[in-house]
Amino acid sequence: EPEVTQTPSHQVTQMGQEVILRCVPISNHLYFYWYRQILGQKVEFLVSFYNNEISEKSEIFDDQFSVERPDGSNFTLKIRSTKLEDSAMYFCASTGMSITQYFGPGTRLTVL
């Protein structure tokens, strides 16, 4: 069964550095999402993406964040200048025409 994949599984970075988190959605899916989960807190929506455009974003998704689909398979989340509070688990998800979202295994981002 096809699955969403994410790399790396764990990323450690210094405060102020840029990070790029990568996702490969399920191949025939059209909608892509990023969520994050700070340790001990709920899973929070960041952004959704369709047809090479952001379709919805939350208040968390400020100018420090950007998303891109650089080729036909990858979907990336970039954080320009990381802060300590960006430390979290980041989940990618995708959907086809159904609204059921399928999640990747997550990338644990640690900002030191």
Next chain:
Amino acid sequence: AQRVTQPEKLLSVFKGAPVELKCNYSYSGSPELFWYVQYSRQRLQLLLRHISRESIKGFTADLNKGETSFHLKKPFAQEEDSAMYYCALIRANQAGTALIFGKGTTLSVSS
């Protein structure tokens, strides 16, 4: 504003006991409700979607619009049910919209 509330952080039961994981929501329209499960060190997986009215792994959930609830139930818990359970809603039956999650309930089933 849309909100999902899971009042229990942890629910501990014995194997064979009935389980009910509570979920209440706040939304003025007609939401689509889901239960996702996360087993240890694994990804979030869809367990149930209210519109499909399926029973997965013995779990069921009924949407009660009057009480704005979508509680997850299983008559006889198994040890392999131990996991984190998240209730979530999507505010429109439309792909591309955000899932709003509750804080999750850890279910621990012991023998």
